Amino acid sequence: MGIKKFIKKVQHTLGLNxxxxxxxxxxxxxxxKKLNERKKIIKKSLKKPLDxxxxxxLNEELDIVCLQMKKGKKMLHKLYTEKNKHxxx
Amino acid sequence: MQIFNSYKSLFAPIIILLLLSALFLLGLxxxxxxxxxxxxxxxxxxxxxxxxxxxxxxxxxxxVLQKSTNNxxxxxTTGFLATALVQSSSLIxxxxxxxxxxxxxxxxxxxxxxxxxxxxxTATAWLVSVFGLKIKISxxxxxxxxxxxxxxxxxxSNSWKGIASIFIGLGIIFLGIGYMKEGFETLKxxxxxxxxxxxxxxxxxxxxxVGSIATVVIQSSSATMAIxxxxxxxxxxxxxNALALAIGANVGTTVTAVLGALKSNENxxxxxxxxxxxxxxxxxxxxxFIYQLADLVDYLAVHVGIGIENYTMKLxxxxxxxxxxxxxxxxxxxxxxxxxxxxLFIPQGVHRGKPKYLDDSMLTLPxxxxxxxxxxxxxxYENAFEIISHGLNLKQSNIKSSIPLDDxxxxxxxxNAVDIDAFYHHEIKGIYGEIIDxxxxxxxxxxxxxxxVLYSLKLANRDLVEAVKxxxxxxxxxxxxxxxxxxxxxKQYNHIRRDLAELLRTIHTVxxxxxxxxILLLLSxxxxxxxxxxxxxxGTLDKLIRESLIxxxxxxxxxxxxxxxxxxxxxxxxxxxxxxxxxxxxxxxINEEMAMDAEDVKEILEKKDD
Numbered sequence: 001m002g003i004k005k006f007i008k009k010v011q012h013t014l015g016l017n018x019x020x021x022x023x024x025x026x027x028x029x030x031x032x033k034k035l036n037e038r039k040k041i042i043k044k045s046l047k048k049p050l051d052x053x054x055x056x057x058l059n060e061e062l063d064i065v066c067l068q069m070k071k072g073k074k075m076l077h078k079l080y081t082e083k084n085k086h087x088x089x
Numbered sequence: 090m091q092i093f094n095s096y097k098s099l100f101a102p103i104i105i106l107l108l109l110s111a112l113f114l115l116g117l118x119x120x121x122x123x124x125x126x127x128x129x130x131x132x133x134x135x136x137x138x139x140x141x142x143x144x145x146x147x148x149x150x151x152x153v154l155q156k157s158t159n160n161x162x163x164x165x166t167t168g169f170l171a172t173a174l175v176q177s178s179s180l181i182x183x184x185x186x187x188x189x190x191x192x193x194x195x196x197x198x199x200x201x202x203x204x205x206x207x208x209x210x211t212a213t214a215w216l217v218s219v220f221g222l223k224i225k226i227s228x229x230x231x232x233x234x235x236x237x238x239x240x241x242x243x244x245x246s247n248s249w250k251g252i253a254s255i256f257i258g259l260g261i262i263f264l265g266i267g268y269m270k271e272g273f274e275t276l277k278x279x280x281x282x283x284x285x286x287x288x289x290x291x292x293x294x295x296x297x298x299v300g301s302i303a304t305v306v307i308q309s310s311s312a313t314m315a316i317x318x319x320x321x322x323x324x325x326x327x328x329x330n331a332l333a334l335a336i337g338a339n340v341g342t343t344v345t346a347v348l349g350a351l352k353s354n355e356n357x358x359x360x361x362x363x364x365x366x367x368x369x370x371x372x373x374x375x376x377x378f379i380y381q382l383a384d385l386v387d388y389l390a391v392h393v394g395i396g397i398e399n400y401t402m403k404l405x406x407x408x409x410x411x412x413x414x415x416x417x418x419x420x421x422x423x424x425x426x427x428x429x430x431x432x433l434f435i436p437q438g439v440h441r442g443k444p445k446y447l448d449d450s451m452l453t454l455p456x457x458x459x460x461x462x463x464x465x466x467x468x469x470y471e472n473a474f475e476i477i478s479h480g481l482n483l484k485q486s487n488i489k490s491s492i493p494l495d496d497x498x499x500x501x502x503x504x505n506a507v508d509i510d511a512f513y514h515h516e517i518k519g520i521y522g523e524i525i526d527x528x529x530x531x532x533x534x535x536x537x538x539x540x541x542v543l544y545s546l547k548l549a550n551r552d553l554v555e556a557v558k559x560x561x562x563x564x565x566x567x568x569x570x571x572x573x574x575x576x577x578x579x580k581q582y583n584h585i586r587r588d589l590a591e592l593l594r595t596i597h598t599v600x601x602x603x604x605x606x607x608i609l610l611l612l613s614x615x616x617x618x619x620x621x622x623x624x625x626x627x628g629t630l631d632k633l634i635r636e637s638l639i640x641x642x643x644x645x646x647x648x649x650x651x652x653x654x655x656x657x658x659x660x661x662x663x664x665x666x667x668x669x670x671x672x673x674x675x676x677x678x679i680n681e682e683m684a685m686d687a688e689d690v691k692e693i694l695e696k697k698d699d
Contacts, residue, residue: 027679034606063693064613068683075682 025079032072039065100136103308104129120275124316127268131312134261135176141254142175143453144247151456154184158198161423165416168205173212176311181206182360187451189356191461197427199356200363204416204423207339207367211409213311214335217266217318218401230267233260266315273323293333293379297372300337305344313338314408318401328400332379335408340372354448355434363430371415382411441472442516444523451531455539458531462546465524466553466668470600472516473553477657478593479507480560481586482568488593498586506568509561517557524550549667552660559660563653566646577638581624581647585654588622592658599669605680612666613685617693619658624651 042062046055107129114122154171158164168185172178185202188194194202237257241250287295304313314335321331343365375382386407387397395402419426446464451457478485479502487497528547535543563585571582595615599608624630630648633639639647670680685693 024679031605031609031679031683034604035609038606038610060617060693061610061614063696064610064617064685067685067689067693068609068613071683071689075679 021079021082025076028072028076028079032069032076035065035069035072039069100132100308104132107132120272123268123272123275125272127265127270127272127319128307128312128316130261130265130268131315132265132307132309134258134263134265135309135311137254137258137261138176139180139258141251141256141258143180144251144254151184151188151454154181154202155188155193155456155460158194158202161197161201161420164194164198164201165205165208165420168202168207169209170205171202172206172209174209176213176216178206178210181209183450184454184457186354186357186360187448187454187457187461189360190354190448191446191451191457191464193457193460196356196359196430197423199360200423200427200430201420203360203364204367204420207364207371208409208412208416210311211405211412214314214318214405214408215402216262217315218322218405220263230260230263233257233263266319269316269319270323273320273325276325287330292330293336293376296330296333297337297340297376300334301341301344302337303334304338304341310338310342313341318404321404322401328403329383331400331404332383332407333376335404336372336375336379336411339368339375339412343368358434359430362433363426366426367415367419370419371411374414374418375411382407382414386410442519444468444520444527447523447527452527453534455531455535458527458535459539459542459546462524462528462531462543463668465520465527466546466549466664467600469517469520469524469550469553470664470668472520473557474593474597476507476509476512476516476557477560477589477661478502479512480509480557480564480567481589482507482571483586483590483593488590489597494587494590494594497590498583506564509557509564513557513561517554521550521554545667549664552664552667556657556660556664559653559657563650563657566650570643570646575639575643577633578643578647581629581633581639582650584622584624585650588618589654589657591618592661596661596665596669599665605670608669609680609683612662613689615658615662615665616685616690619655619662620690620694622658623655625655 039062042058042065046058046062050058107125111122111125111129114125154167157167168181172181175181181202185194185199189196189199233256237253237255237260240253240256244250300313300317303316304310307313317326317331317334317338320326321328326334347361347365386403389410390397390399390403390406393406395406444465445468446461448461451461475485478488482501482503483497484500484502487500525547528543532540532543567582567586570578571586573579573582592615595611599611602608621627625648630644630651633647634644666680666684
């Protein structure tokens, strides 16, 4: 048995694959939390009277944050599916 | 403890000298010849073990050392464990110096690791006294060597080759100890060295001196300890003198460290001074309190199950105890020591065009080599930032401030064009060449998974160089048209300057923040703006030509230059995405997947048009 195969087998037995996924999930959740905070701040700022330029900039930021959150949630969903797949194996 | 690279250059001559002496003495003094051969084998075995651990750990050792040295107690413990495990303080020292050069750890942590490593190095004495003298060498050493030789024939990976080297190394070490022991035993029949035993402080000083000289000559305190233990085991020296010899081995290793540091960089020299101060202090304490320490060893030996007559293990215990006492005595002053070390070996006039972080000693340490390349790329980025700013006739300080961008472009850097070519040759080309050369040489030691990271770093460097070259092309018309009497073309060129100033400010912010969400948002925004400001795509150029607001020459210049500006933006963003995002395994894939692609940018731009 090659050493890489051996390491993979040990990782699988000890459930270390899930550990990597868990780490990824944690980083992603932290990032999503921060993005959500930012989204709230932008929305709050948009409620105040602003000049057109500032409003445009904030709207652009909001669009980007929303898109990033959408991407992040999609990734998180994928990680959950991956984890379940590992569990059933 | 052996430290620094000079050992590597002295290794072969020492081995040759030992073997030649062994051959020369073979007829006249076969026992001494056997001892010398044993020492040579011991040193070769240590070298094999070090190489084996380097290949086997494949960067893990470096990662552990880097992550577990953030405070002094942790640094000392890590230094101790790592050295005890790999049986090579020189390997640990090389890694620590590399870390310091790449600014991965602080000098305080590095000194802590070196202190811990001094305790770790006493593990060799335990290995020799517990196993080396007990195991039947002929039974275990040879099969270990044979297994080590056969492994690479069937298992080709680096890790297996590393394991094979560890087997061979351990086998050769045991073989060396066996020869030394046999040599001393035969020697006893002719000359009985123990008759030269000396009591009192005269004896202590003489034997400390003998131990020191032996270590300076052999260049390894571990080998000296092995000789002392085997000589003690065969009754060739008495216990009290063996204690003094062990202190001598510790003192002698400082000479080796200082000699080695002469060739080392300033970090290596600072660590050698720390090592020197530590070992001299420890040696002094051990000499002054040698009788009390011997009593302490006797007391502890009874409690840990070492027989009162088991002098070899008691010597190993003594070696460990006085190094621990040394660490306890010196550690409270570590901050004062570091403050002093910081004043030493300050490089005179660092050349901006020379690499700051690349050191050949890192080449065989994959994770450190990668970190050094990242740091050097950041250095290249700083130089490129300056050139690009000046090429756009902007002041760096203004870009890095919060001054409104419209004011930033009004405050020109110079009335004359900056010579980007000269800047490029002085501050970019050399570093870029060294990074590529270093990366190529490091590649053979890097794991397959990290090759991709290395490749992306090379790309980041290329992106930076391309951005500088494009700035040179852009500069030609930029100065001319940004002061033109035609307000339309002037406005467009100042737009280019403003947009690039905005991008440089964004990248500067990204370079100094640790907030992942800020980095992600700023780089995404930069991508959207790059597409939005592209005057070829947004129709601005067409409008200017159609309405005859600029002439043909202006139109072609603007068309070419906006393409250069677009390329500069693209390259700088791509570079920033590589070098300013976290590159840990779990986070990297998140950053990579979260980064905006062309489709996402299109989606945002379409939303804005709605």
